Amino acid sequence: MSRRRIAPSAIVWLLVGAVYFLLPLxxxxxxxxxxxxxxxxxxxxSYGFILHDPQFWTTLKLSFRLALETIVVxxxxxxxxxxxxxxxxxxxxxxxxxxALVPFVxxxxxxxxxxxxxxxxxxxxxxxxxxxxxLFLVGAYVILAFPYxxxxxxxGFRSIDVHTLTEASQSLGAGWPTTLGRVIIPNIxxxxxxxxxxxxxxxxxxxxxxxxxxxxxxxxxxxxxNESQAYPAAAVTLxxxxxxxxxxxxxxxxxxxxxxxxxxxGPGR
Amino acid sequence: xxxFAYTLVFLFLPAATVMVGAFQGATGGYTFDNVTEIxxxxxxxxxxxxxxxxxxxxxxxxxxxxxxxxYAAIRDxxxxxxRSAFAxxxxxAANFGGIPLAFAFIATLGTIGIVTQFLxxxxxxxxxxxxxxxxxxxxxxxxxxxxxxxxxxLVIAPAIDGLRQEWSEASSNLGANRLQxxxxxxxxxxxxxxxxxxxxxxxxxxxxxxxxxxxxSGTGLPLVPILIGADLSGNVYTNPHEGQALAFGMFVVLAAxxxxxxxxxxxxxxxxx
Numbered sequence: 001m002s003r004r005r006i007a008p009s010a011i012v013w014l015l016v017g018a019v020y021f022l023l024p025l026x027x028x029x030x031x032x033x034x035x036x037x038x039x040x041x042x043x044x045x046s047y048g049f050i051l052h053d054p055q056f057w058t059t060l061k062l063s064f065r066l067a068l069e070t071i072v073v074x075x076x077x078x079x080x081x082x083x084x085x086x087x088x089x090x091x092x093x094x095x096x097x098x099x100a101l102v103p104f105v106x107x108x109x110x111x112x113x114x115x116x117x118x119x120x121x122x123x124x125x126x127x128x129x130x131x132x133x134x135l136f137l138v139g140a141y142v143i144l145a146f147p148y149x150x151x152x153x154x155x156g157f158r159s160i161d162v163h164t165l166t167e168a169s170q171s172l173g174a175g176w177p178t179t180l181g182r183v184i185i186p187n188i189x190x191x192x193x194x195x196x197x198x199x200x201x202x203x204x205x206x207x208x209x210x211x212x213x214x215x216x217x218x219x220x221x222x223x224x225x226n227e228s229q230a231y232p233a234a235a236v237t238l239x240x241x242x243x244x245x246x247x248x249x250x251x252x253x254x255x256x257x258x259x260x261x262x263x264x265x266g267p268g269r
Numbered sequence: 270x271x272x273f274a275y276t277l278v279f280l281f282l283p284a285a286t287v288m289v290g291a292f293q294g295a296t297g298g299y300t301f302d303n304v305t306e307i308x309x310x311x312x313x314x315x316x317x318x319x320x321x322x323x324x325x326x327x328x329x330x331x332x333x334x335x336x337x338x339x340y341a342a343i344r345d346x347x348x349x350x351x352r353s354a355f356a357x358x359x360x361x362a363a364n365f366g367g368i369p370l371a372f373a374f375i376a377t378l379g380t381i382g383i384v385t386q387f388l389x390x391x392x393x394x395x396x397x398x399x400x401x402x403x404x405x406x407x408x409x410x411x412x413x414x415x416x417x418x419x420x421x422x423l424v425i426a427p428a429i430d431g432l433r434q435e436w437s438e439a440s441s442n443l444g445a446n447r448l449q450x451x452x453x454x455x456x457x458x459x460x461x462x463x464x465x466x467x468x469x470x471x472x473x474x475x476x477x478x479x480x481x482x483x484x485x486s487g488t489g490l491p492l493v494p495i496l497i498g499a500d501l502s503g504n505v506y507t508n509p510h511e512g513q514a515l516a517f518g519m520f521v522v523l524a525a526x527x528x529x530x531x532x533x534x535x536x537x538x539x540x541x542x
Contacts, residue, residue, distance in 0.1 A: 021419075027376045077271060104472065105523045107523070109494040196295035237369040244364055246362045248364065
């Protein structure tokens with residue numbers, strides 16, 4: 001006896017939600033097409049300003065490269081570990097799950113205090129480490145990505161029969177590398193991609209650690225534009241939003257292709 | 270295993286430095302001075318109060334609105350495409366924080382924001398003449414709700430889905446109205462999930478840095494993460510251990526939050542199939 005019509009109170013709340021979500025986007029868009037000198041509609045000059053700024057491309061490329069590196073390191077750490085844990089050491093699973101949740105209790109603002117103190121003052125890490133975003137930042141970003149990579153992959157490993165697949169592969173004469181590379185990984189590909197896209201979204205937006213350890217990434221570039229150029233700031237804000245959209249929509253699409261729901265999103269920042 | 274070595278170097282040892290550093294004096298000995306200083310310094314106490322207040326307000330409001338919107342999207346009668354549109358959008362918006370979010374709200378409700386201009390020119394009511402500013406506490410709260418509400422929708426939707434159709438049918442067969450259903454069945458079953466989700470939102474807002482930094486960098490709203498940031502940039506405090514003590518304080522709040530969250534999570538799954 002389910003009612004067919006949409007309830008009036010439901011309409012009210014859905015409208016409230018829709019307006020609250022869409023208004024800031026609309027306002028940013030209207031801002032971005034204002035003329036830089038007169039403040040009147042309509043001009044694409046703000047987009048031109050951003051696209052012709054070499055800093056935009058440098059920081060965007062850097063953040064994208066950091067995201068890819070974070071994804072690779074994160075998967076290299078988690079895939080073999082989780083495979084081994086699911087196969088041989090199921091007792092360790094809660095331990096890994098606990099470690100993957102620790103970044104929620106040690107958020108970026110605390111982590112960056114510890115990282116700077118630890119590497120700068122305690123172990124006196126050399127400048128080739130501290131000064132390189134690919135080492136210092138990726139090191140930190142992998143930690144931030146822990147919960148997302150773990151939950152995606154863990155769901156993936158639970159949905160396949162690790163034991164049977166491994167035994168079948170080995171009774172056919174495959175060694176560990178072949179088993180992992182040609183049997184296990186293709187079976188958890190969707191889960192790995194889901195974790196990868198979430199990680200991409202996080203790294204492309206991470207500001208706290210980057211700015212406090214004085215690296216110039218895409219988000220710190222946006223903040224710099226925010227402080228100096230009102231209308232181009234709107235344009236670059238929309239571009240950043242488009243990147244998040246692209247990452248999350250890819251996540252949904254591959255989730256659908258895989259035929260199961262692997263989408264799992266938690267608190268960011 | 271390399272996994273454990275990695276977490277040790279990039280997570281546990283740096284975190285331990287913060288914990289130990291919080292209890293170290295300027296000359297190296299161990300002391301409670303840094304921590305007691307927070308309790309005794311009015312401006313630092315105030316920062317914790319403001320941080321906790323903003324987190325509470327956005328967790329409660331975001332939790333309530335998120336629940337109502339999620340229920341409206343999921344309940345019978347709402348077309349499926351609306352439901353999936355809200356689910357997709359929540360997935361994006363919950364991850365849309367930081368610097369761009371701050372600017373989106375400046376473009377909306379800043380001094381020359383689109384909505385501000387509309388209110389001032391069309392309705393002749395400029396909110397900035399009436400004490401409102403997007404660059405202060407209310408502004409930060411409004412901006413935080415932009416990721417708090419979607420996060421609530423994502424977290425609570427499975428629990429609402431778990432409310433079984435048979436329960437509502439059984440209760441109406443026994444003569445209960447909608448209000449009685451919610452009072453005696455719906456809310457008691459959902460309560461642990463709701464509370465758990467709101468605790469998660471609290472932590473989410475408490476730990477946020479970028480949005481508040483970008484919105485309030487001119488006005489200096491003192492939040493704990495912002496004080497820590499200023500400390501690291503080296504232009505406010507002279508004692509490096511103060512930043513560590515502040516970070517330790519945040520950790521204590523977040524850890525306490527987790528202690529509440531985990532048992533609630535366990536209770537919340539009791540009714541799931």
